[in-house]
Amino acid sequence: MRIPLEDLLWIAWYATLPAAIVAAVGLGVLHRLRGRSVATQLIVVGVSTVVATISGIIVIALMMLINEHDLAVVLAVVTAAGIVSIGVSVLLGRRLISANRLLVEAVRSDPYTVPAVRLPAELAELSRELDAAYTRLAAAHAREQALEASRRELVAWVSHDLRSPLAGLRAMAEALEDEVVDDPGTVSRYHRRIRVEADRLAEMVDDLFELSRIHAGTLRLSRSRIGLADLVAEAVAGTEALARAKGVILHGDVQAGLPVEADAGELGRALRNLVVNAIRHTPSDGTIVVIGEVRDGEARVTVADACGGIPEEDLPRVFDVAFRGETARTPGGGAGLGLAIARGIVEAHAGEIGVVNAGPGCRFVVRLPLTT
Incomplete structure (x- = not known):
């Protein structure tokens, strides 16, 4: 027998009222227990669901829509299903608690390692984020130690x-x-x-x-479109007297029309520091060549000297603050800040700087983005 639509709407209405009341009570209990474990809150959710279902059935029974026999059968079925659902909630809660304990133990360990067991998706994502955060913290700590x-x-x-x-x-x-x-x-x-x-x-x-x-991080750059040839020419001209006094031959060779967006004063200072460093470590009658060119879509300035090379173990430290190497501890050699300043200025221009041993000495290379 089909039930009229109007009767169905009334049944839904009267079943919704007790369910809404039970849901409100359940939410209140969850609010009070918000600091408790997830397992406890899952039990509250399961019990609220079962009670809301039973209350709706009882309301329908009071409306004389089902007889006592059918009511008993439905209540038995719902009660059995409710017990099973509460049991599943308890098991799920215990699993979440176990996974959480594993994650907490991993966080407390030193160093942090991602748990080898399979975690729920949310906790697995949290574990990956924690691993990434620990990696960043370790890198930051290493940088802090290096700076110190x-x-x-x-x-x-x-x-x-x-x-x-x-x-x-x-x-x-x-x-x-x-x-x-x-x-x-x-x-x-x-x-x-x-x-x-x-x-x-x-x-x-x-x-x-x-x-x-x-x-x-307070270095302020006044960028403008300038020619790399002008910067190299100024760096060579500004250090030519120093090279002549030491008897070092200084050459500059730059392709015309290499525009870069840079602070002329700061970038010029970086290039002068590189040339002065080359002059200080190149013996008399040695030659220093400064070349500006475009390669692989970027502007490059190369300062090649005749210093005799740098020990391979010292190459990674050349741009560190105050690093000069054993052979550079001579009066008038400066405080060992020139290369560190040059690196800071180049990196502030979104460029890179490096050094390799080549030929009779070293080759310092500055890479800068070209202005389009």
């Missing part, structure tokens, strides 16, 4: 390099003040030396300030 080591090395190097010129300045100043030296030639020589040492100290302080801006 560089900082300590920098302090040691700067202290060493400041002590010598300061001691010399003090000795010459005291000699002039006490009139220990009074002949015009020596006095003039002392004055020139004081000026040289003061300029050297000022250069070191300037390098420290520039490096601090790079490490702090």
Whole structure:
């Protein structure tokens, strides 16, 4: 016998009322138990579902739509199904608790390792995210340790390099003040030396300030469209006197029409640092070649010197703060900041810098994106 649509709507309405009441009570209980385990909350969900179903059946029975025999059968079936569903909820809750414990133990272990057992999809995703987070934390910790080591090395190097010129300045100043030296030639020589040492100290302080801006991420670039040839020409012209004084031959060769979007002052400083570094480590009568070209869709500047090469184990550390190598610990060699500054400036321009041993010396390569 078909039940009229109107009767079906009334049955749905009266069955929904007790189910909604039970659902509201269940939500309230879940809110109170929100800090408890997932297993407990799953039991509450299962019990609420069974109670809502039974309450709906009882309401229908009170409306005299089913007889006592059918009511007993339906209640028995629903009760059995409810017991099974609650049991499944308990088992599922225990599985979630077990998987959660495995994940917690993995997090507490050092180092963190992804649990080998198969986890529920949500916990498996959380495990992968935790693994990625631990990887990033480990990388950040390694960078922090490297920066701290560089900082300590920098302090040691700067202290060493400041002590010598300061001691010399003090000795010459005291000699002039006490009139220990009074002949015009020596006095003039002392004055020139004081000026040289003061300029050297000022250069070191300037390098420290520039490096601090790079490490702090406060280096501000005033980008404009410039020709790479102009930057290389200025770097060669600005260091030509230093090369001539040491007897080093300096050549520059750049293709015309290589536009880059860069800060002319900062990028020019990076290139000068590379050329000055090459001059300092190239012996007299050696040759330094600076080449600018386009290769593989990018602008490249190569500074090739005749320094005799760098030990392979030192190549990865060449651009570290204050690294100069054993052979570079000579007076007037600077604080070992030039290459670190050059790397920071190049990377701030979205470029890359590297070094390899080639021929009679080293080849430093700066890669920059071309302006389209």
